[in-house]
Amino acid sequence: MSRRLLACVLHLLAASVAAASAPAAHGATAGTWNLGEQRAVRQAAVMHNLDDAAFHGERPVSGRQLPEALAAFAQRLGVAPVSAPPSTVSALTFDRLLVAQLGAGDVAASVQHEAWRAGLDPPPSFGTEVVARFLGLRENHPFPQEELERYPTEAVTRAQAAHSFAVALQLGAGGAQWARDTFARFTLPRYSAAQKRVLRLAVAKIGMPYIWGGETDGAGSWFGGQEHGGYDCSGFVWRVFKRSGFSWGRQIRGRTAASQAGEIRSSARVALADVRAGDLVFFGPGRFWQKVTERRITHEGIALSKDFMIHASAQGVYVSPLFEESRAKRFSWARRVL
Known part of the structure; x- marks a missing residue:
């Protein structure tokens, strides 16, 4: 498959998952805005319902939930799982871990270094967020559901994690290569x-x-x-x-x-x-x-x-x-x- 065709296919996959995650016009809540994706990650055995047999998308990812989800996702990719803390993490930390699990950690590091070399004083999360958002791993809650938005430093919720894993499952190993091919051209000029x-x-x-x-x-x-x-x-x-x-x-x-x-x-x-x-x-x-x-x-x-x-x-x-x-x-x- 050519790189252009791969990029087009991955765009369509990411777009279809993102469309499925959009909140309903009425009645969407912090835990229910992406029920389709929650079902998808359960069916893929990447995430599971909690002890009361409910998913609880509104709750933060905590305890062993993240290490277990990353390990299950890594098994589907046929790679070793990255190390993750058995505790609540921010969306920024979650993005860093999932980008690494996808095999694109080197791309994020290269982007971070180039922004630093160019004198832009990038925040520590810059490279990771560039790659994560390029791949569609984050979600958008359009007006009038913007109260569902969370800041990058807030704890990642189970619904947010389900969205990211659902997109990652669609991208598979091709996501890292797509990012690598694209950001190979991320060379910044000498700035005034x-x-x-x-x-x-x-x-x-x-x-x-x-x-x-x-x-x-x-x-x-x-x-x-x-x-x-x-x-x-x-x-x-x-x-x-x-x-x-x-x-x-x-x-x-x-x-x-x-x-x-x-x-x-x-x-x-x-x-x-x-x-x-x-x-x-x-x-x-x-x-x-x-x-x-x-x-x-x-x-x-x-x-x-x-x-x-x-x-x-x-x-x-x-x-x-x-x-x-x-x-x-x-x-x-x-x-x-x-």
Whole structure:
């Protein structure tokens, strides 16, 4: 199977699992939002009901539950299990262990080192979260179920663990190779002082939840109120460039992706081949030559290099390749701010 075909297959698998995990429009709770995935991991004998014969997705993973789940998953992969503590762990620790169990720990370490080498002062979890979220191991609770979101430092729940294991079961051993092939191109340029200041703030937000209208780490926002800390795509850009107080943010006036994309002359639009670190990159059905509308420009991020961006989307704040075919097809143009 070619690498392109493998990537397409894995994308479809991850998307199908993620779709199955989406909360119901009404009645979803912290323990019931992904009953299909809970059933899948039970059937795979990776996770089990508790002593009262109920799954209890709302409870934290504790005791021997995580070591036993990782050992069962490792057996399915035909590899040795990684060592895990027999205690409650944060989502960050859980991601690190599952990425390692998938065989992608070296990819995470390489990404972490490259961000450090480039002077971005990445948090210790950066490499792991880049890989985990690229593979779709985290979940998103769309509006109006955002109260179900949890921060990366909070204890991972059994429902969250079920989602991650369900995705990992679909990816299998191919997930690590997909990540390895993609992030082999994760080479960051020599940054200017301005680029470094902006991108250090951006990478510090890795793993924060996706929240519609979100623009802060905590609750509270001038943009219609924010009940849970996190970011939407334009709110992430707004936080990095505007709420930070950086002088470069004075050029940005609009709050939505479309308004930020439309604040420059058509002649100032930057093509994908010319993107450089710190540029705002815009996506949607809108083409390079077209007039901006809210329907044409639907997403944005911040370029880390000519090949990768950091943005807020279904996996929270995470890193994605700009060269991925599906994303490149939806690229509209970029805007140079720095």
